[in-house]
Amino acid sequence: MRFFAIGFGQAGGKILDLFMENEKLRGTNTLKALAVNTARTDLMGLKHIPPKNRILIGQTTVKGHGVGTDNKLGAKVAQEEIETILNAIDEMGTHEVDAFLIIAGLGGGTGSGGSPVLAKYLSEMYSEPVYCVGVLPAPEEGKLYSLNAARSMITLLKYVDNLILVDNGAWKFEGLSLKESYAKINEEIVRRLAILARAGEPVEENLVGEMVVDSSEVINTLRGGGISSIGYATLPVQEKKKTGLFGLFKKKETELVTAEEDKSTKIATLVRKAALGRLTIPCNISSAERALVLVAGPPEYLDRKGLEKAKLWLEEQIAGVEVRAGDYPTRRTKHVAALVVLANVTEIPRVKQLQKLAAEAREEVEEAEKVRIEKTISLFDEEDLEPLF
Numbered sequence: 001m002r003f004f005a006i007g008f009g010q011a012g013g014k015i016l017d018l019f020m021e022n023e024k025l026r027g028t029n030t031l032k033a034l035a036v037n038t039a040r041t042d043l044m045g046l047k048h049i050p051p052k053n054r055i056l057i058g059q060t061t062v063k064g065h066g067v068g069t070d071n072k073l074g075a076k077v078a079q080e081e082i083e084t085i086l087n088a089i090d091e092m093g094t095h096e097v098d099a100f101l102i103i104a105g106l107g108g109g110t111g112s113g114g115s116p117v118l119a120k121y122l123s124e125m126y127s128e129p130v131y132c133v134g135v136l137p138a139p140e141e142g143k144l145y146s147l148n149a150a151r152s153m154i155t156l157l158k159y160v161d162n163l164i165l166v167d168n169g170a171w172k173f174e175g176l177s178l179k180e181s182y183a184k185i186n187e188e189i190v191r192r193l194a195i196l197a198r199a200g201e202p203v204e205e206n207l208v209g210e211m212v213v214d215s216s217e218v219i220n221t222l223r224g225g226g227i228s229s230i231g232y233a234t235l236p237v238q239e240k241k242k243t244g245l246f247g248l249f250k251k252k253e254t255e256l257v258t259a260e261e262d263k264s265t266k267i268a269t270l271v272r273k274a275a276l277g278r279l280t281i282p283c284n285i286s287s288a289e290r291a292l293v294l295v296a297g298p299p300e301y302l303d304r305k306g307l308e309k310a311k312l313w314l315e316e317q318i319a320g321v322e323v324r325a326g327d328y329p330t331r332r333t334k335h336v337a338a339l340v341v342l343a344n345v346t347e348i349p350r351v352k353q354l355q356k357l358a359a360e361a362r363e364e365v366e367e368a369e370k371v372r373i374e375k376t377i378s379l380f381d382e383e384d385l386e387p388l389f
């Protein structure tokens, strides 16, 4: 799956930078990465996205200092400089791209306001689907972040083919503050995106996938413009060291999983763990319209029967009947990883809660403004003074 990814704002840029590093380490160069921001220092902090693929917007308005959590300003700046962004995308080349992927924190200003603007133009100009990975603020970040995220989500859903949500609140790590958790959360996001990016990619030399999932199946799973959540689980593969003749030659060999039955049960259990474990955004699995399962790992651990068992089980769990499943054999890992995409889920408590907080925040802002205007005017009530002009 060849993504053209755009990291919008600070969080989006950092996550994309890590995704880029991951793809470089794997030796794949299919990911196109562009970072867009209103803050110069955020762009300068990136390490793996080449400087020529970083765009600073809004220089005349905010002078490289960011939009300060004002997502209306973020949207305005993106709208004013949309040509610059679209030209950069065009120059980087889009002919081999399967989908666009905008990554952004939805609680801030630049990514939250800019992403829907970019999604609108990309969906109008290209036939390839446009997805957004949107990071939701944690509750402790306050009502302004909730209001921003709620407004951004509503607008994004008008233009994207799918909105994959990640809830910072649900992902904050035990004993760490939210800021200290960012690096780990970003790693978790990239792990999932990296497996999704393997769909439809040629497998390593001498390896054959048992059930291949190509990019069109990912696209079919994500179609329809809804919200999705991703589950993930891994299982370490055992390794046994074998000593060669007279102990002179040491050979490391991956131990084969014993019985076939055991192998398929392990795969089915792993997929179940991914679907019922920690999702990028907690949701009710039975409200999902479709699902996609991708299992990646050393070929001797992959199993068609196990995958089929998992597929049947998922079909029972979700609201719809469309479950696609496939595997990706690779020798570059000591784990078997299962990814479950729950597409177009409708029961997401955190989104409901955000809507409520956002409505409260909007009322409070309007009320505070009204009171402030009345109080300011009343300061001058007593005096009979004329303004200068």
Ligand SMILES: Nc1nc2c(ncn2[C@@H]2O[C@H](COP(=O)(O)OP(=O)(O)OP(=O)(O)O)[C@@H](O)[C@H]2O)c(=O)[nH]1
Residues within 6 Å of the ligand: 008, 009, 010, 011, 012, 014, 015, 038, 039, 065, 066, 067, 068, 069, 070, 104, 105, 106, 107, 108, 109, 110, 111, 112, 135, 136, 137, 138, 141, 145, 168, 178, 182, 183, 185, 186
């Ligand atoms: N997961 C994760 N979330 C982040 C990270 N950095 C910021 N956030 C979250 O993203 C939201 C803020 O968005 P940012 O991307 O920092 O803001 P921005 O788009 O650059 O906009 P401005 O700074 O207002 O110009 C908050 O909800 C943060 O908790 C990160 O590295 N990882």
